[in-house]
Structures are given as structure tokens and as C-alpha cells.
Amino acid sequence: MYCEGVALDRIAREQGTPVFVYSRKVLIERFQELKQAFKPAQPLICYSVKANSNLSLCKTLAGEGAGMDIVSGGELFRAGKAGVPGDKIVYASVGKTEEEIDSAVKKGILFFNAESVPELDLINKVCGRLKKRQAVALRVNPDVEAHTHEYITTARKQNKFGLDPKTVRKVFREAGRFEHLDLTCLHMHIGSQIEKVKPFVQALERVTALAEELNATGARITHLNIGGGLGIVYDKEKPQSAKLYAQAVLAILKGKNFKLILEPGRFIAGNAGVLLTRVVYVKNTPVKRFFVVDAAMNDLLRPSLYAAFHAVVPVRKRQGRLKKADVVGPVCESGDFIAKDRPLPGSLGTGELLAVMSTGAYGFSMSSNYNSRRRAAEVLVNGSKYAVIRKREGYADLIRNEVIVTDKEWL
Numbered sequence: 001m002y003c004e005g006v007a008l009d010r011i012a013r014e015q016g017t018p019v020f021v022y023s024r025k026v027l028i029e030r031f032q033e034l035k036q037a038f039k040p041a042q043p044l045i046c047y048s049v050k051a052n053s054n055l056s057l058c059k060t061l062a063g064e065g066a067g068m069d070i071v072s073g074g075e076l077f078r079a080g081k082a083g084v085p086g087d088k089i090v091y092a093s094v095g096k097t098e099e100e101i102d103s104a105v106k107k108g109i110l111f112f113n114a115e116s117v118p119e120l121d122l123i124n125k126v127c128g129r130l131k132k133r134q135a136v137a138l139r140v141n142p143d144v145e146a147h148t149h150e151y152i153t154t155a156r157k158q159n160k161f162g163l164d165p166k167t168v169r170k171v172f173r174e175a176g177r178f179e180h181l182d183l184t185c186l187h188m189h190i191g192s193q194i195e196k197v198k199p200f201v202q203a204l205e206r207v208t209a210l211a212e213e214l215n216a217t218g219a220r221i222t223h224l225n226i227g228g229g230l231g232i233v234y235d236k237e238k239p240q241s242a243k244l245y246a247q248a249v250l251a252i253l254k255g256k257n258f259k260l261i262l263e264p265g266r267f268i269a270g271n272a273g274v275l276l277t278r279v280v281y282v283k284n285t286p287v288k289r290f291f292v293v294d295a296a297m298n299d300l301l302r303p304s305l306y307a308a309f310h311a312v313v314p315v316r317k318r319q320g321r322l323k324k325a326d327v328v329g330p331v332c333e334s335g336d337f338i339a340k341d342r343p344l345p346g347s348l349g350t351g352e353l354l355a356v357m358s359t360g361a362y363g364f365s366m367s368s369n370y371n372s373r374r375r376a377a378e379v380l381v382n383g384s385k386y387a388v389i390r391k392r393e394g395y396a397d398l399i400r401n402e403v404i405v406t407d408k409e410w411l
């Protein structure tokens with residue numbers, strides 16, 4: 001198996017496993033696909049940094065003209081390091097702290113996507129102190145069912161995200177109270193890995209109608225941010241294409257004169273990456289066959305957290321009968337699995353290299369040091385060459401900020 005022109009077993013041999021491998025070409029193609037689909041509207045496409053926040057990936061996308069959708073001071077820092085200008089950054093999150101708001105205002109970001117009234121008050125206060133005006137979007141919770149995993153639906157009224165329409169209206173009625181803010185955008189993000197266009201349409205119709213209603217009563221909403229959430233193929237999904245999604249969105253916005261912002265993450269990075277892992281043991285029990293591999297839930301949390309499906313494919317083609325097996329990591333939890341009951345070649349043995357597919361988004365970015373496992377290396381392929389874009393962690397990295405307490409440290 002190859003990533004562009006580079007054999008995956010070469011990367012594994014030279015860099016060790018587990019290792020995430022990304023294709024620069026796919027990353028750019030996916031970004032361009034979306035950009036082309038929305039061409040008539042010339043939107044600002046803010047890549048959702050949380051999907052994969054590696055600096056080289058962010059920088060590559062910034063080079064294509066992408067802005068960044070961030071959710072923390074850390075992501076603001078990363079966007080800065082990737083050379084993304086403030087006026088291409090939008091900032092969501094229900095819990096922005098004063099320190100985070102302060103640094104984002106100083107950076108001159110395009111929009112805060114505000115998620116509560118106390119947050120608006122705090123942004124207003126910080127702007128007053130810094131003597132700066134700031135554009136702010138209100139994140140609307142349009143109360144729609146996105147038909148995706150419960151943990152990643154975000155726009156039902158019982159979710160913590162956004163403001164209900166009634167509160168949005170109230171905020172605009174009392175807009176004078178936010179004297180340092182320009183409330184010029186409505187934002188929505190209804191969830192992730194959404195395969196059908198219908199929930200997007202439902203939500204956008206509600207949000208657009210709300211924006212028009214508010215503008216008719218004196219508001220000056222110039223932008224709509226429609227969030228991310230586009231589903232991709234992991235297994236047998238048939239998600240809407242970028243083209244179909246764009247057509248549906250543009251049909252709603254036709255003749256309405258709002259500038260458009262998008263926040264895709266998974267759509268751009270998801271299918272651009274694989275996780276390479278080696279079989280450490282083949283373990284047969286009376287009822288199961290396990291491939292114990294050197295990647296684990298700390299490297300790829302999605303199967304454990306969402307029962308997510310990732311295809312597992314031997315890097316070298318193997319003949320022979322397929323036998324069902326679980327692919328599991330070495331972490332001390334039964335929830336530590338990469339795949340369950342998958343038909344895999346019976347001839348697979350120790351040392352075999354497996355590719356865990358479609359792990360470019362929410363793979364490395366959700367990884368941890370659980371079980372004191374060093375986080376994996378990341379590699380970016382460009383044609384027939386590759387570069388290490390994050391070194392594998394060493395043991396020293398695991399304890400870098402730790403202190404063995406002696407009499408001196410008690411405060």
C-alpha cells in the first residue's frame with residue numbers, strides 16, 4: 001500500500017510504528033473541492049483546527065487560502081505559528097476564559113462565535129479594557145436533529161452549545177449593552193459526520209430567517225457562518241457530496257447578500273490520513289482471535305469513545321481465507337480496541353503492518369499519554385517524498401512538567 005508515491009512499509013521501517021501518515025495531495029484536493037463547490041459565494045473556509053492541528057497541515061491549508069476555526073487559546077497559538085492572519089480566524093467554544101478572549105482580541109480575530117450572554121458580557125468588558133472594537137457572531141442553536149452519534153450532535157435544545165433563537169432576539173434588542181461589539185454574524189454548527197443534507201438545510205433555513213428578521217428590525221448582520229459537519233466515508237456511508245451540499249446551501253442564500261463562512265474539519269483531513277501499526281502478537285482464545293497491535297486507544301480514541309468504524313487493511317496484500325478477529329491495543333482496558341470482529345487474512349502474523357484507514361481527522365488530535373504511552377509520530381507525504389511533521393515522543397516528554405516533590409516544593 002502506498003500513500004501517494006511512498007510505500008507505507010518504508011515509512012514504518014524508517015520511522016517506526018505507530019505512525020500517522022497524511023497525504024498532502026488529498027488534503028489540498030479536499031479543500032479545493034469544497035472551495036470549487038462554493039465558488040459563486042466566495043466563502044471564507046476556516047479549517048477546523050481541532051480535527052488535526054499539526055502545524056504543517058494548518059500551514060498547507062493556509063497556503064491554499066484557508067482561514068482557521070479555533071476553540072482555545074492553544075489553537076489560537078497554533079494558528080499564529082502556522083502564519084494565519086487574525087482576520088481569517090473565527091473562535092467558537094462555550095468556555096472561553098478571560099485570558100483566551102484577551103489574546104484573541106489582541107490578535108484581531110475576524111469573529112468570536114459567542115455561545116452565551118455572560119460570554120458576550122466578558123468579551124465586551126475585555127474590549128473596553130483594550131479599547132478595541134470586536135466583531136462577534138452569535139452561535140444559534142436551531143434545535144435540529146443531525147442524525148449522527150449522540151456525542152457529536154450539537155444543535156438540539158438540550159445541548160450546551162449556542163443560544164436559542166429567543167435569547168438571540170433578546171441580545172439584539174439589548175445590543176446597546178455590548179457597546180464595544182459589532183454583532184454582525186450568525187453562526188451555526190449542528191454536529192459532525194452528518195451524511196444527509198436535510199438537517200443542514202433545516203438549520204440554515206431557520207438561521208437565515210432569523211438573520212433576516214433581525215435585520216428588518218435594525219440589526220446589521222452581514223455574515224452567516226454555517227459551521228462544519230460534513231460526513232465522510234469510513235465504511236459504507238454515502239454522504240452528500242460537497243457539490244450537493246453547496247447547491248443546497250447556495251439555494252437558500254440566493255439573493256440574500258450574506259457573506260459566507262464555513263468550518264470544515266473532518267471533510268478536509270479525515271480521508272487524508274492513515275494510522276500505521278504493527279501486529280505484536282496474534283492471540284487465539286477459545287472464543288476469539290486477537291491481533292494485539294502497537295497502536296491503542298491513546299493513539300486513536302474514536303472506536304472506544306464512539307464505537308466508530310475504521311477499516312483495517314494489511315499494508316502488504318495477503319492471500320488466504322479471511323477469519324474474524326479483533327484488533328486491539330496494549331492498554332489495560334477492554335474498551336481499548338481499534339476494530340472488532342473484522343474479517344482479516346488468516347495468514348497475518350506477528351510483525352505484520354496494518355493501516356487503520358481514514359484517521360486524518362480526530363486521530364492524533366485526540367490522542368493522549370494514557371498508560372504512559374508516548375504519542376505517535378506524524379508524517380506528511382508529498383509525491384515521492386515524506387517529512388516527519390511531529391517526532392515520536394520520547395520518555396522524557398512524558399515527565400517533562402512533573403516534579404518529584406521534596407520539602408522545598410510545598411507552598
Ligand code: LLP
Nearest residue numbers: 048092189192193228229263264265266362
Ligand atoms: N465548527 C465547530 C464549532 C465545531 O465544534 C466543529 C467540530 C467543527 C466546526 C468541525 O466539524 P467537522 O467538519 O469536523 O465535522 N471528535 C469527534 C468529532 C467532534 C467534532 C467537534 N466539533 C469525532 O471524532 O468524530
